[in-house]
Structures are given as structure tokens and as C-alpha cells.
Amino acid sequence: MSSESSGSSESSGSSGSSGFPDPRPVYARATEQAVALIKTVRQEQLTAPTPCSEFDVRALLSHVVGVTRRFAVVGEGGDGLALEPVAGDVADDAWAAAYDEARTRAIRAWSADGRMRSPVRVPWGEVPGWQALSGYVMETVTHTWDLSEALGHPLELDDELAGFALGVARRVLPEAERDASRPFAAAVEPPAGGGVYGELAAWLGRTPLAGR
Numbered sequence: 001m002s003s004e005s006s007g008s009s010e011s012s013g014s015s016g017s018s019g020f021p022d023p024r025p026v027y028a029r030a031t032e033q034a035v036a037l038i039k040t041v042r043q044e045q046l047t048a049p050t051p052c053s054e055f056d057v058r059a060l061l062s063h064v065v066g067v068t069r070r071f072a073v074v075g076e077g078g079d080g081l082a083l084e085p086v087a088g089d090v091a092d093d094a095w096a097a098a099y100d101e102a103r104t105r106a107i108r109a110w111s112a113d114g115r116m117r118s119p120v121r122v123p124w125g126e127v128p129g130w131q132a133l134s135g136y137v138m139e140t141v142t143h144t145w146d147l148s149e150a151l152g153h154p155l156e157l158d159d160e161l162a163g164f165a166l167g168v169a170r171r172v173l174p175e176a177e178r179d180a181s182r183p184f185a186a187a188v189e190p191p192a193g194g195g196v197y198g199e200l201a202a203w204l205g206r207t208p209l210a211g212r
Contacts, residue, residue: 023134023164024110030140030161031103034064037147039096040154046092050150051206052143057150061095062087064143068102071136074120075109075129081121106136134168141165142204145197149209162196169203178205 038061046058055063065087074080090098109115116130124135141161148157176187185205191198194208201208 020116020128020130021134022116023130023137024107024116026161026164027110027133027137027140028107029158030137030144030165031068031099031107033155033158033161034140034144034147035096035100035103037144037151037155037157038064038099040151041095041147043092045151048150049209050146051201051209052146055146057147058092060143060146060150061099062090064140064147065090065095065098065102067136067139068099068106071132072102072106072109074122074132075106075115079121081123135172137161138165138168142169142200142206145201146206148197157197159196162200166196166200166203169200173203176203 041057041061046056046061048057050057050060052060063086066083066085069087070080070083070085072080073083087098110129110133116128116133118129119126120129120132122132122135127135142165144157145162148155173182173184173187178184178186188202188205188207190202191208194201198208
């Protein structure tokens with residue numbers, strides 16, 4: 001299941017004197033990991049299934065690029081919600097370049113300290129910038145796992161990023177059961193040997209493709 005998620009976190013990222021955890025370095029690392037994975041996608045994999053049942057690989061990439069573009073606009077002070085969270089203008093051989101451009105724009109848009117404290121409007125309401133950015137870390141890391149599953153795990157993923165995202169997920173979705181108003185299904189049992197990414201996926205209602 002896809003989302004544009006909400007969040008805050010208690011770990012990874014130094015709060016310094018700001019009074020809140022700084023998710024900017026974590027977001028940069030998460031997007032670096034995502035673009036490295038996207039670069040491995042082969043043309044014949046674009047129609048492969050993903051753990052998000054409504055997305056094949058191509059549709060997942062479109063969503064990831066579209067959401068990142070939207071988030072960049074929010075960080076720039078624009079109305080990101082006016083943009084659809086899809087990227088219908090990207091050729092099949094240009095997904096990595098499109099995502100790299102979007103993530104670079106987003107990192108730049110969210111670089112100022114003031115942006116962390118200022119309220120911004122995102123799909124789940126109006127929240128301080130640091131909470132919005134923490135939520136998009138969770139979004140990015142989770143969809144990176146989705147893509148990794150679809151591609152057969154071509155790269156080793158960073159466990160620290162999954163730990164940060166899991167902290168966000170458990171904070172904003174503290175109950176394992178969820179109703180239809182939530183963008184995630186009820187939590188499921190983590191797969192044996194799935195590590196912290198398996199825990200993250202399970203808490204967000206996802207199951208590995210091999211387990212279906």
C-alpha cells in the first residue's frame with residue numbers, strides 16, 4: 001500500500017539546540033540509497049509486482065518521483081498538494097535521473113533551519129517542517145524496501161535508515177489495528193530473518209513477495 005505518511009522520530013539525526021530531532025541528514029541518506037537502487041532497475045523489471053498491490057515497478061517509480069516533487073514544492077513554500085503524486089512525464093530509461101533531480105530539489109528546499117520549525121501543509125494536515133520531513137523519510141525508506149523486494153534485493157540496504165523509519169511508524173501508527181481511514185493496512189507478523197526492514201514493512205502492513 002502506498003502513502004504519503006506523517007511522522008516524527010526520536011532516533012537518528014541530532015537535535016542540537018533546536019529542541020527536535022533533525023531529519024535532514026537522514027532524508028539525504030535515504031534518498032541517496034533510493035537513487036542507487038533505482039539505477040539498478042532494468043527495462044524488463046518495470047512490469048514486475050511490488051509489495052504495494054496497486055503498483056508494479058513502473059507505477060511505484062512514478063509515485064516515488066511524484067511524491068518527491070510534491071515534497072520539494074512544499075519545502076519551497078508552494079502548494080504541493082496541488083500536484084498529483086505521480087510522474088507521468090518520465091521515460092522508462094530516465095527514472096533514476098528524474099528521481100535524482102527531484103530529491104536534490106527537495107534537499108535544497110528543506111535545507112534552512114527555519115523550514116524545520118515553520119508549519120507546512122501536507123496530506124495529513126498542518127505540521128512543523130521537521131515532522132513533515134520525518135514522515136517523508138519513512139515514505140522514502142519504505143518504498144525503497146518495496147522496490148528492493150520487486151528487484152530481488154540487488155543492493156544491501158542501510159539498517160539505520162530502517163530503524164529511523166520504524167521509529168516514526170510506531171509513533172504515528174501506535175496501534176497495530178487500523179481502520180479504512182489509515183493509509184496503511186493493519187500490522188502483520190514480521191518475517192523470520194527479515195531484520196529491521198522486515199519489522200518496518202510488517203508494521204506498515206506489508207509482506208514480502210516471496211511470502212504470498
